[in-house]
Amino acid sequence: MRAIQITEFGGPEVLTVSDVAEPVPGDGQALIAVDRAGINYADTHQVENSYLSKAELPLIPGGEVVGRTADGRRVVALVGAGGYAEKALIYPTRAWDVPDAVTDGQALALIVQGTTAWYMLKHSAHLQAGESVLVHAGAGGVGHLSIQLAKLWGAGRVIATASSEEKRKQTLELGADVAIDGTPEGLKDRILEANGGKPVDIVLEMVGGPTFDESFAALAPFGRLVTFGAASRQAAKPLEPARLMKGSKTVAGFWLVDCLRDPQQFGTALAELFELTASGKLRPIVGGDYALSDATTAHQDMRDRKTIGKLLLDPSR
Structure with missing residues (x-):
């Protein structure tokens, strides 16, 4: 079958199409015919082997797929790796039926990015009505x-x-009520100005480095900053406990993998997102549908911040 299989870690240039053997299901696994694979920013780290969980070679990247099982069910699934291929192995406990009113692209936008937003706002930031939220x-x-x-x-x-x-x-x-330039220089002042001169209650931050520092400086008393990535690949300044104490601020880390410790709650979150999407209250955006052979371009476009919404890979092309 066709797949992106890397034999060395690196940047987008290591993503090339290969002919590989079909995966064979082990105990508790099932085979899925992949209609689309989702692309996440975490994939760029996985390919570099710079992610929170270390990878091993050879590697077929891609942590999420949507497609058909042998008995004809249309499911979206978390696979950890192996998604950039015509077929992939899934565990039924990490696969969910996709409602007819939800497209393949929408399902892939929701299973990682949607649930990440759901958990961060509800469980990490504990959003309360009327609070200000900064979304990077x-x-x-x-x-x-x-x-x-x-x-x-x-x-x-x-x-x-x-x-x-x-x-x-x-x-x-x-x-969004207001949109600002995310360039780190002068970011704190732009955040305060955008919020009517006041610091913000909640920050969802995935850039890292100076962006983290400027965002933390713009955080209100009892404010919560949730960090869930480091797209800049830069480290923030060390955060001393005294800086948290002054202003009673909270910095929370978030990694979606930890949510899978409770598959039932994860399924509840995904079901709510499916319902909001089917009813038209939530609009997941598919920003690009790339051929498998264009995986290099997809990763480079994402790293260059040229993309919006969810990116997909089509293994049939």
């Missing part, structure tokens, strides 16, 4: 869904950052 990379996979969910759940003011005027306009169309 507001046009991205997690960002565009976080904006919509924050507004649905009663946020008082949602501020989005984005790297271009076109993306900032997109975030406003999704419901």
